[in-house]
Amino acid sequence: MTMQERSPGLRARARAWSMMTLLLLGCVPDEPDPPEPAEGRSPPSTRAAAATVAWSEVDSIDVDAFNADLEPGALTMDVGVYFPSNLDPGFDLVTLPRVMESLRAAKEIYAPTGVQIRLLWVKTGELDPRHFAIRSSEFPGVPNGGYVNMYEHARRHPSIPTQGALDAFEAIIEPTPEAHRTLFLVVLQDVFYPFTEVAEGRNWTVKSVRTGGLSWPTYSYVGTMPERFRGVITLSNLKRPDRYRRTIAHEIGHKVMNVSHEYRETHPGHEVYADGGLMLYGDGEEIPSGEAGRWHLERLRLSPFLYRLGADGAREWNADYREEGHYYDPIYGEYVVHFDAAPPIPEGW
Numbered sequence: 410m411t412m413q414e415r416s417p418g419l420r421a422r423a424r425a426w427s428m429m430t431l432l433l434l435g436c437v438p439d440e441p442d443p444p445e446p447a448e449g450r451s452p453p454s455t456r457a458a459a460a461t462v463a464w465s466e467v468d469s470i471d472v473d474a475f476n477a478d479l480e481p482g483a484l485t486m487d488v489g490v491y492f493p494s495n496l497d498p499g500f501d502l503v504t505l506p507r508v509m510e511s512l513r514a515a516k517e518i519y520a521p522t523g524v525q526i527r528l529l530w531v532k533t534g535e536l537d538p539r540h541f542a543i544r545s546s547e548f549p550g551v552p553n554g555g556y557v558n559m560y561e562h563a564r565r566h567p568s569i570p571t572q573g574a575l576d577a578f579e580a581i582i583e584p585t586p587e588a589h590r591t592l593f594l595v596v597l598q599d600v601f602y603p604f605t606e607v608a609e610g611r612n613w614t615v616k617s618v619r620t621g622g623l624s625w626p627t628y629s630y631v632g633t634m635p636e637r638f639r640g641v642i643t644l645s646n647l648k649r650p651d652r653y654r655r656t657i658a659h660e661i662g663h664k665v666m667n668v669s670h671e672y673r674e675t676h677p678g679h680e681v682y683a684d685g686g687l688m689l690y691g692d693g694e695e696i697p698s699g700e701a702g703r704w705h706l707e708r709l710r711l712s713p714f715l716y717r718l719g720a721d722g723a724r725e726w727n728a729d730y731r732e733e734g735h736y737y738d739p740i741y742g743e744y745v746v747h748f749d750a751a752p753p754i755p756e757g758w
């Protein structure tokens with residue numbers, strides 16, 4: 410273990426620690442990070458390396474049957490499922506049948522776009538329980554002051570995955586040559602996502618939302634997620650009927666359209682409740698096209714996670730991101746929306 414290998418984790422913890430001081434001043438409860446480890450204690454990355462999961466395929470899932478309707482030549486995305494076998498007995502928010510039901514629904518939802526979903530595997534195995542619950546990213550330090558829109562702000566101040574999240578992915582995601590092009594559906598008990606919000610006046614606060622699914626999108630984690638983990642999507646609640654049909658399709662949408670919660674006239678935000686589009690919180694399943702549809706269909710079809718299967722079985726991949734996959738990455742050309750920033754607090758503060 411060299412100093413170079415240790416220092417990023419230590420720096421991250423130092424950042425988290427100084428942030429904790431700020432958060433305590435701001436009265437945000439329950440900072441989950443432990444205090445600085447004592448000298449000589451193994452850093453988290455060392456412990457993670459010893460806990461890589463020995464995955465095995467679930468016998469009861471017929472992958473070939475799931476893929477029976479795939480057509481060569483059509484745009485396709487590859488999806489692998491990791492479902493830990495030893496989750497806590499009290500956790501019943503995600504079951505394997507629900508995952509498969511939601512994945513089948515995703516196939517239906519994407520069918521009108523001409524994009525098909527190919528299931529690679531459904532695997533199970535024992536995961537180190539300390540990975541069951543994670544915080545997705547470091548607490549955001551700089552709220553958007555309203556001079557640039559949320560995508561521009563995210564490029565300047567991207568989400569940074571926590572060491573705990575990276576340790577979990579290191580244990581879970583098997584290294585394959587196409588890992589950076591594969592969508593990994595990972596079932597975890599809890600993934601907390603921190604974000605900033607105006608509290609009152611000119612004061613912001615940091616909140617953490619307990620996610621039912623989190624897509625870890627590249628428009629948010631711009632250049633901060635190791636490439637081999639950029640396809641990870643976590644699933645933590647498929648129990649409610651209004652969740653399980655759309656959840657996987659919606660989370661895949663964040664990844665492959667590379668957009669937040671937005672639809673036609675609705676500019677993106679963290680939590681937008683309305684019906685219509687797949688990318689809002691509501692009942693909608695539409696993936697609209699054209700400028701009026703915010704280019705969702707066009708962006709989907711350009712995704713680096715998609716390929717065309719040749720007659721010889723070779724995969725012809727879409728072009729990869731050129732600027733780490735921010736919303737305005739040059740691969741999208743004109744298929745972007747330039748919208749104004751919204752002032753987060755009233756003038757005259």
Ligand SMILES: [Zn+2]
Pocket residue numbers: 659660663670
């Ligand atoms: Zn979402």
